[in-house]
Amino acid sequence: DIQMTQSPSTLSASVGDRVTITCRASQSISSWLAWYQQKPGKAPKLLMYKASSLESGVPSRFSGSGSGTEFTLTISSLQPDDFATFYCQQYHSYSPTFGQGTKVEIK
Amino acid sequence: QLQLQESGPGLVKPSETLSLSCTVSGGSISSSSNYWGWIRQPPGKGLESIGSMYYSGSTYYNPSLKSRVTISVDTSKNQFSLKLSSVTAADTAVYYCARHEGSSGGMVQYWGQGTLVTVSS
Numbered sequence: 001d002i003q004m005t006q007s008p009s010t011l012s013a014s015v016g017d018r019v020t021i022t023c024r025a026s027q028s029i030s031s032w033l034a035w036y037q038q039k040p041g042k043a044p045k046l047l048m049y050k051a052s053s054l055e056s057g058v059p060s061r062f063s064g065s066g067s068g069t070e071f072t073l074t075i076s077s078l079q080p081d082d083f084a085t086f087y088c089q090q091y092h093s094y095s096p097t098f099g100q101g102t103k104v105e106i107k
Numbered sequence: 108q109l110q111l112q113e114s115g116p117g118l119v120k121p122s123e124t125l126s127l128s129c130t131v132s133g134g135s136i137s138s139s140s141n142y143w144g145w146i147r148q149p150p151g152k153g154l155e156s157i158g159s160m161y162y163s164g165s166t167y168y169n170p171s172l173k174s175r176v177t178i179s180v181d182t183s184k185n186q187f188s189l190k191l192s193s194v195t196a197a198d199t200a201v202y203y204c205a206r207h208e209g210s211s212g213g214m215v216q217y218w219g220q221g222t223l224v225t226v227s228s
Contacts, residue, residue, distance in 0.1 A: 001170070034214035043203055043218035044154065055216070087154055089214060094167050096212040098154040 002026050002090050006099035012107040019075040021102045023088035028068045032092040035064055035073045038101075039084045047086075048073065078104070109134040111204045111219035119198075119226050125191040129204030129219055136185045137162045142207040143180060143187040146215070147200040157202075159211045160187060167211035194226045 003026035013019050023033065031051040036044035046055045048064040051071055061076045075082055083106055088099040115127035129143070136143060144159025144167075158168035160178045168176050177190040191198060201221040207213035 036215075043221050044215070045218075046214060046216050049214050089154075091207075091210065091212045091214050094211045095169070096156045096207070098156070100153045 001095050002029060002093055002097055004088055004090055004097050004099040006086075006088060006102050008102060009100065010103045010105060012105045013078050014107045015078055015080060017078045017107075019078050019082075019104060021073045021086055021088075021104075023066075023071045023073070023099050025069045025071075025090055025092075029090045029092035031067045032090060033064075033066070033071050034089045034091060035062075036087045036089065037082075037084045038087065044087060075104075109206065109217045111206065111217055113202060113204050113219045113222040115222065115224070117223060117225060119194055119224060120228050121195055121226055122193055125189070125194050125198060125202075125224055125226075127189045127202055127204070127222065127224070129187050129189075131185045131187075131206075136180060136187065137182050140209050142167070142211045142213060143178075144205050144207050144211070144215075145178065145189045146203045146205050146218075147198075148203070148221075149197075149200045155200075156212075157189065157191070159205075159207050161211070165211075196226050198224070199226045200224060 005024045033051045035048040038044040052064045085101045085103045110132045142159040145157040160166045175192045180187040203221045204219040205215040206217040
């Protein structure tokens, strides 16, 4: 299985901050990477796919980049609604795997 | 708008079989290019894919769970199901049904709301 490693595990930030989360794959996955946001008690919500494509309806302050083994999710100006846990997922192989998650907390 | 809804017991005894169903509405389970799967999340932990199935029968199972998992699709009811045998406390989790786009490992655009299954005597 392809292992996905996110960093940091927890991030403390303030409203208006620029926030970057990193996801690394154990082998090349081209651009087959998705990002999800999950709030407590809710199912994950798709934010980005194919590493840098914004899902319909997702605010443009979210952006994604990377290819191969290293990827980033950036929130350009953190909003109160953005405090949540974020997961990356590779879909290069038939066996989907997720990162362990990054919790974005209020500083 | 496609919607997925899990159903099944919220409490299962150790060594028994966990059985869940997912009803799909707003679209056909026989639609091309999509796999129908199950993802779980133990309390306070991350996401783990259990497996998925194409409506015509092709399946993928997580190797760590393969010996205990069966996923099936009922196109007449627009439903798919999960059976996980010989459960232990480690199988306690929120179970999500999901539609994988394009392949068994595809990204998930549509999720069920999730159902908590507790394994306890």
